[in-house]
Amino acid sequence: MILVVAEHREGKLNRATLETIAAxxxxxxxxxxxxxxxxVDAVAAEVGKAEAAxxxxxxxxxxxxxxxxxxxxxxxxxxAAEKPERVxxxxxxxxxxxxxALAARINRPLVTDCVSVKDGAYVRPMxxxxxxxxxxxxxxxxxxxxISAYRADAMKNGASAAAVRKASVAIDASKIRQKPEAPxxxxxxxxxLSQAERIVSVGRGIKGQENLxxxxxxxxxxxxxxxxxxxxxxxxxxxxxRQIGSSGQTVAPKLYVALGISGAIQHLVGMKGARTIVAxxxxxxxxxxxxxxxxxxxxxxxxxxxxxxxxxx
Amino acid sequence: MKxxxxxxxVVTREWQLRVNxxxxxxxxxxxxxxxxxxxxxxxxxxxxxxxKHGGEVVVCCAGPxxxxxxxxxxxxxxxxxxxxxxxxxxxxxxANAVAEALAGAIKDEGVDLVLTGLQSDDQGFGQVGVVxxxxxxxxxxxIIMEVQASDGTLRVKRELEGGWxxxxxxxxxxxxxxxxxxxQLRYATLKGIMAAKKKEIKKITPAAANPSQHIASIYxxxxxxxxKMLSGSPAEAARELVKRLREEARAL
Numbered sequence: 001m002i003l004v005v006a007e008h009r010e011g012k013l014n015r016a017t018l019e020t021i022a023a024x025x026x027x028x029x030x031x032x033x034x035x036x037x038x039x040v041d042a043v044a045a046e047v048g049k050a051e052a053a054x055x056x057x058x059x060x061x062x063x064x065x066x067x068x069x070x071x072x073x074x075x076x077x078x079x080a081a082e083k084p085e086r087v088x089x090x091x092x093x094x095x096x097x098x099x100x101a102l103a104a105r106i107n108r109p110l111v112t113d114c115v116s117v118k119d120g121a122y123v124r125p126m127x128x129x130x131x132x133x134x135x136x137x138x139x140x141x142x143x144x145x146x147i148s149a150y151r152a153d154a155m156k157n158g159a160s161a162a163a164v165r166k167a168s169v170a171i172d173a174s175k176i177r178q179k180p181e182a183p184x185x186x187x188x189x190x191x192x193l194s195q196a197e198r199i200v201s202v203g204r205g206i207k208g209q210e211n212l213x214x215x216x217x218x219x220x221x222x223x224x225x226x227x228x229x230x231x232x233x234x235x236x237x238x239x240x241x242r243q244i245g246s247s248g249q250t251v252a253p254k255l256y257v258a259l260g261i262s263g264a265i266q267h268l269v270g271m272k273g274a275r276t277i278v279a280x281x282x283x284x285x286x287x288x289x290x291x292x293x294x295x296x297x298x299x300x301x302x303x304x305x306x307x308x309x310x311x312x313x
Numbered sequence: 314m315k316x317x318x319x320x321x322x323v324v325t326r327e328w329q330l331r332v333n334x335x336x337x338x339x340x341x342x343x344x345x346x347x348x349x350x351x352x353x354x355x356x357x358x359x360x361x362x363x364x365k366h367g368g369e370v371v372v373c374c375a376g377p378x379x380x381x382x383x384x385x386x387x388x389x390x391x392x393x394x395x396x397x398x399x400x401x402x403x404x405x406x407x408a409n410a411v412a413e414a415l416a417g418a419i420k421d422e423g424v425d426l427v428l429t430g431l432q433s434d435d436q437g438f439g440q441v442g443v444v445x446x447x448x449x450x451x452x453x454x455x456i457i458m459e460v461q462a463s464d465g466t467l468r469v470k471r472e473l474e475g476g477w478x479x480x481x482x483x484x485x486x487x488x489x490x491x492x493x494x495x496x497q498l499r500y501a502t503l504k505g506i507m508a509a510k511k512k513e514i515k516k517i518t519p520a521a522a523n524p525s526q527h528i529a530s531i532y533x534x535x536x537x538x539x540x541k542m543l544s545g546s547p548a549e550a551a552r553e554l555v556k557r558l559r560e561e562a563r564a565l
Contacts, residue, residue, distance in 0.1 A: 067481075068443075068453060093474050097455045100408065100443035109409065109525035112438045121529050126436050127339070129534075130330055136529040177452035179482035183473055198564070204326070222565060231350075234494030247472060247492075255564035262326075276562040278554065279540075285330070285533065294557060295542045296550045306551035311565075 002027060003084035006035045007094055008043045016090030018152035021050045023145045024088045025156055027117045032056055036074050038064035044164045051158040057166050062173040068098040069176040075102050077169045091144040103142050110142040111135050115149040128264045129287035147269055191241055198224035198255040201244055202232055205260015205281060205300055209237040215259055218304050221311040229267045245270035259300050263288030314368035316359045317419045319429040320352040320387055322380040336530050338405045348383040351430025355491040357498050358460060359428050360391045366462060369393045371422060375414035377401045388509035389501035395514045408440035410522035416448040417519060427488040431456060446488035453488040454481050458495050
C-alpha cells in the first residue's frame with residue numbers, strides 16, 4: 001500500500017498533491033491518502049474524489065499551523081498504524097522541511113525529488129539536472145516527487161468518493177518545538193513579469209554585473225523585460241523581484257530568451273510555460289536545451305551582440 | 314555562540330561531467346572541486362553571527378581526503394577550526410550516511426547552532442541538514458532567509474513557496490538550513506589564507522555506514538525535445554534565430 005501525504009494551506013489543496021496521487025496510482029497497489037491539519041473535512045472530501053482505498057485524516061488543533069515537529073509526530077504514529085510499504089509526498093518546501101526528519105525518526109530511507117518510478121527504482125536528477133540517476137532502495141521507504149513530474153489531470157478519479165476515516169492519533173503539543181508566526185508576503189512586487197510578452201533572462205553565464213547591459217540592450221531591441229535566474233539575484237546584480245523560478249515569479253510569455261542559464265529545475269518550473277523558448281549557452285549538455293525551441297551552443301558575448309545588430313537592421 | 318557549519322566539496326560547475334565505467338558515479342579523478350555553493354551561504358551566516366554575538370565557528374566536513382581544499386577555504390574566510398570526518402566512501406554516500414558522519418563530528422562539541430546549506434550541488438537530495446537535526450535531537454527549520462538570535466532562542470525567517478515567508482521561533486540548540494542569497498559572500502583575504510594554515514583540522518574516522526539506497530545507474534538524460542539547434546558563426550546563428558523568431562515562431 002502507498003500512503004500519499006496531502007498538502008494544503010488554509011483549506012486550499014496544493015495541486016502537487018494530485019500529481020503525487022497520480023504517481024502513486026502509476027506505481028501500483030492500493031493508495032491511501034493522509035490529510036493532516038485542523039478542520040480538514042473539506043480537503044479530505046476533495047482528495048477523496050481520487051481513486052483511492054480511503055482517506056485517513058489526522059484532525060488535531062496542534063496541527064492547525066504547520067510545524068515540522070507536529071507533522072513528524074503525527075505521521076510517525078500514522079505510519080506505525082497503517083504500515084504502508086511506501087509513503088509518497090510532493091517535493092514542496094513543506095515536505096523538504098519535515099520528511100527527512102520523519103524518515104530518520106522511523107528509520108526508513110527517503111528518496112527525494114523523483115521524476116518517475118522505473119522498474120522499482122526512482123529516477124531523479126543529479127548534478128543540477130545535468131545527469132539523471134536510477135536510485136534503488138530496499139524495504140519500506142519514502143519518496144518525494146518533483147512538481148510537474150506527473151500531471152494532476154492524469155490522476156484517476158474514483159467511481160464514487162473514497163471513504164474518509166479519522167485516525168486515532170494523539171499529538172502531544174508540548175513536544176512541538178517550532179513556534180510559527182503567520183505567513184506573510186514581502187512588500188508588493190515592483191514588476192509583474194507575468195504580464196510581460198517577452199522576457200530576456202540571464203544566468204551565471206553572464207559572469208559579471210557589468211555585462212548585464214548587454215542583456216538589457218537585447219531586451220530593448222526585442223521589446224522585452226529583463227529577468228534572471230536565482231544566482232544573479234542572490235549576488236545582488238538584479239533585484240529579487242526580477243527572479244524567475246520556484247522562489248520567484250512564474251511566467252508564460254510569448255518569448256523567453258535564456259542567456260547563460262543552465263536550466264536547474266528550480267528555474268524551469270518558473271518559465272517552461274513560455275510559448276517559445278530560446279536558449280543560448282556554451283555547454284551543449286545544459287538542461288535548458290531540453291525544453292528550448294531554439295538553441296545556440298556558443299559564447300553569448302559573441303552571439304548577443306550579433307542578435308542586437310540583426311534586430312536593429 | 315558556538316556554531317557548527319557543515320560544508321561539502323563538490324565538482325565545479327564548469328567541469329564537464331563524465332560518468333564512470335560502471336555508471337554508478339562520476340569519473341572524478343581528474344575533476345576540479347569547489348565548496349558547495351549553498352554551504353558557502355551557511356558559512357557566511359555563521360561568520361556574521363559570530364561577529365555579532367561572539368563565540369566560535371567550527372567547520373564540519375564529511376568527505377574524502379581531497380575535501381581538505383574546501384576546509385582550508387572555509388578557515389581562510391574566518392572559521393576558527395575544523396573537524397574532518399574522512400572517508401572515500403563519503404564522496405558518493407547517501408544523505409543518511411553523511412548525516413551520521415556529521416553527527417559524529419558535532420555531537421560532543423556542545424554547539425548552540427548548526428548551519429547547513431540547503432542542498433548539495435551534486436546529489437541534491439536536500440536531506441542532510443534535517444536528518445542531522447533528528448540525529449542530534451535538535452529542533453530545526455529550513456530554507457532560512459534571516460536569523461535573529463537572543464537569550465538562547467532563535468527567530469528565523471523561513472522562505473515558503475510563491476513569495477511567502479514566515480517567522481518561526483525555536484529554542485537553541487537548533488539546526489537551520491540556509492537559503493542561498495541570504496547574505497553577500499565574502500572571499501578569503503591573503504591574511505585569512507595565511508592564518509588558516511595554523512588553524513586546527515581534527516580528523517576523525519566515521520563508523521561503517523549501512524547504505525539503504527544506492528545509485529543503480531547514472532547517465533545523461535535522453536534528449537526528448539525537438540529543439541532546433543542553430544549552428545554556424547555567431548553572426549549566422551543570430552541571423553537565423555531572429556529570422557525564425559519572426560517568421561516561424563512569430564514571437565517578435
